[in-house]
Amino acid sequence: MENHLIPVGTHPIEVGHYLLPTKEVLRLMDNLKKIVLNRLPGMIVYGRPRLGKTTALKFALENLPHFINAPIPIFIANSNSYRFPSEEKFYADLLHDFQFPFIARRKPGELRNQIVNLLKEKAELSRLRRVILIMDEAHHLTESHYHWLMDIYNQLDREKISMSVICVGQEELLTRRTFFLGQRKSQIIGRFMTHEHRFFGITSLDDFKAVLRCYDSPEISAYPENSDWSFTRYFFREGYEKGHRLEKDAALIYQQFQNLRREHGVNSKLEIPMEYFTYTVENALKIYGTHGEKLEWISAQNWLDSIKLTGYIESEIYMALAGNGD
Template sequence: MNTDERPFVPKGSHPIETGRYLLPTNEIVRMHDTVTQWIDNRTPGGMIYGRPRIGKSRAINYLMLDLPSEFGENLPIYKMSCRKYKQPSENSFFEDLLNDVGHALPYSGKANLKRDRLFNFFLERAERAAQKRIILFIDDAQRLHEIHYDWLMDIYNELDNDGVSMTVILVGQEQLIHQRSSFIQSKNAQIIGRFMVHEYKFIGIKNISDMATCLSGYDNISEYPEGSGWSFTRYFFPEAFKQGQRIESCAEDLFSVITNLKAEAGLTKSTEIPMQYFTLTVEYAMRRFGVNGEDVEWLNRAHWKQALINSGYIKAEAYQDVV
């Protein structure tokens, strides 16, 4: 369905208002190509690292939706989010893993039973899908301790003995690189060889081209309600959209506003805009200045400046410059 009548969306439920949506970026495309190669080569593991709030977790979610189109709809692909504990616990580790992969019984039994349950779950899923492989993303992987890798290696080896290849993709902050250096010094070749040989640095928006690609998603790829033909830009700026305005064309203005505000704040580090602050900026601009808000004719630099300041980006960058 594609209609000229603006669809009714209950207040507060549009993805721009909830923040629950995924759009590809240049960096996600580059990361996708790298991870696809790792999986295609049946690589045991690799690291994806970058500064906080840069968009790594959203990128994982996007890949989890997209990778099955590359490797088959039944690709067994899972994500574990690392919790922070005072001391590593085998019981908690396998409990968290079972819970995050969606096992029906994550909490019952001792640690060894949970480990066996996880192994059997992975084995059954790999054989059911005829893929003979398991893909596991581990988010906030900088929280893992050496013993966690030993437990992961046990699962990897057991699956390998049954003809199932497992690819573990560690996603986290730059501490991952320091952890690998520590493992090199302590001659932990097994951990490095299994999970840390390959690496990819995930970066934020660095130039106008990157920004334009991100903004174009709001014009072209986004749609809500599904099947309505109404992109996010069209929904919040229907008249401007009808007249040919696209938010992608604001890339130069927004990037200029960022550059100027950084200069005014005395921030000297090269520009690398985390996706968290970029999306907060765009969402604020659409909510505040779109048809549901002030209903301005179209966005200008003053609007983008207000939206960017509201996102907290400049304050966050000031902190980054200090540390």
């Protein structure tokens, strides 16, 4: 298929809708298998902002049923922050995030029953009688929120339905767990925080190579699906046919990140958030590829400019200032 047959602006790189099976995703999937297969009630997934934790978790969970040969209903909700949290707000937010069509002002118990019935209905379609709930931005959850989640868990348990709650958030999740330990809140920790997964960004040249390889490989990033047009080939057809690959540029890109950090006095340990790394690649493909300047391949300066456009270095500077308490 000729790449020009794809309407401009519809490629996954251009719309930003694609998922890559990176090393961190596969490592996360291994831990999720243990949670599901051992019927464990919960896990916290934490790391610095913009690492791609939620996206990685969605990819892992969407592909998990294939690995365990059984469908598992997955629900995703955002942990909203309120000055005065309430049961009614919490349950109504869950139903909204579950796209429940008839959310009316009801008593908290009635809202909770709606949630339980919805989860039960979906779980009964799976022979595992399991349901997974992802609480995103979970560092916003208070002790009350965990008690309300426990109520849902207990109601489902009485119906012989197992629920696993995956709390995804920033490193404050560990601080919250330490607080609960000090307050002897063993029922919360035992249900939701016993198991943990530290999510990492891109930290090494090998990580660079592994992610870039995904863009090069039609087995991973073909578009249209089941074609031999990888993302790299689509945007740099001529360069691709001459043997150019993003993976071969890994050392160059790695050095450009390091040079930029050094230039701005960023001395923290290298851990590039996945979001900034993918934005870098997307910038290079869109600006210099077939729908942009139509270059044969990407130069060192092009890569540097692509990194700068993401706002990565500004983010690192602000993170360093926050870490120093300035």
